[in-house]
Amino acid sequence: MLEDLKRRLYLFIPAIVAVLLHNAIHESVHHLAARLWGEGVLEFRFLTNGWGTSQVIYATPVAERVGPQWLAIAWSPAVVTVLIGYAIYLNWRRWWSHRRWANLLLWYGGLVFLCLDPLYFGILSLVVGGTDVDAVAAVGWSPWPVRLVALAILAGNARLMVRWWKEARARSERGGQPEAQL
Numbered sequence: 001m002l003e004d005l006k007r008r009l010y011l012f013i014p015a016i017v018a019v020l021l022h023n024a025i026h027e028s029v030h031h032l033a034a035r036l037w038g039e040g041v042l043e044f045r046f047l048t049n050g051w052g053t054s055q056v057i058y059a060t061p062v063a064e065r066v067g068p069q070w071l072a073i074a075w076s077p078a079v080v081t082v083l084i085g086y087a088i089y090l091n092w093r094r095w096w097s098h099r100r101w102a103n104l105l106l107w108y109g110g111l112v113f114l115c116l117d118p119l120y121f122g123i124l125s126l127v128v129g130g131t132d133v134d135a136v137a138a139v140g141w142s143p144w145p146v147r148l149v150a151l152a153i154l155a156g157n158a159r160l161m162v163r164w165w166k167e168a169r170a171r172s173e174r175g176g177q178p179e180a181q182l
Helices: 002-036 069-095 100-128 133-139 144-174
Strands: 041-045 055-058
Touching (some): 002 055, 002 069, 002 100, 100 133, 100 144, 133 144
Antiparallel strands (some): 041 055
16 A cells, blocks of 8 residues: 555655646746736735635725736746746757656656646636736637637647657666657
């Protein structure tokens, strides 16, 4: 039983590290974008909003947020984190290690950075609320096209992750380095 617990922790700790890193980067980009657009930030809450996520509290109430700067403030974290995910995916063969834990962290990092924000924009925002998605109200747009684009990105990124998982699994069975990118 203790060995099973150790194995599970061995698998889940890299996932938790990836999620925490994503969360810190995502919310920091919200904060930075707000500052760059001259929006006051009242508070930065890290992992304290009840869902285990973080939140940036802006000086302007939601009902008064008008203008395209709110799209930049709301959406730039998703763009940045997904781009980081693509960088991880494109370089994973170069960064692959003989250390299993490092490879798990790399894979979970790719998964979280590529898929978490598109999942939130496309599906989770309907369930838990979508202030990032609903920023389209600041320019008078509907959130549905944004959700559809996010779902398409999620589907494409999920395919990349399945491909990576299959290739990494075959690589570990061969005991060698990953093959050159197709």
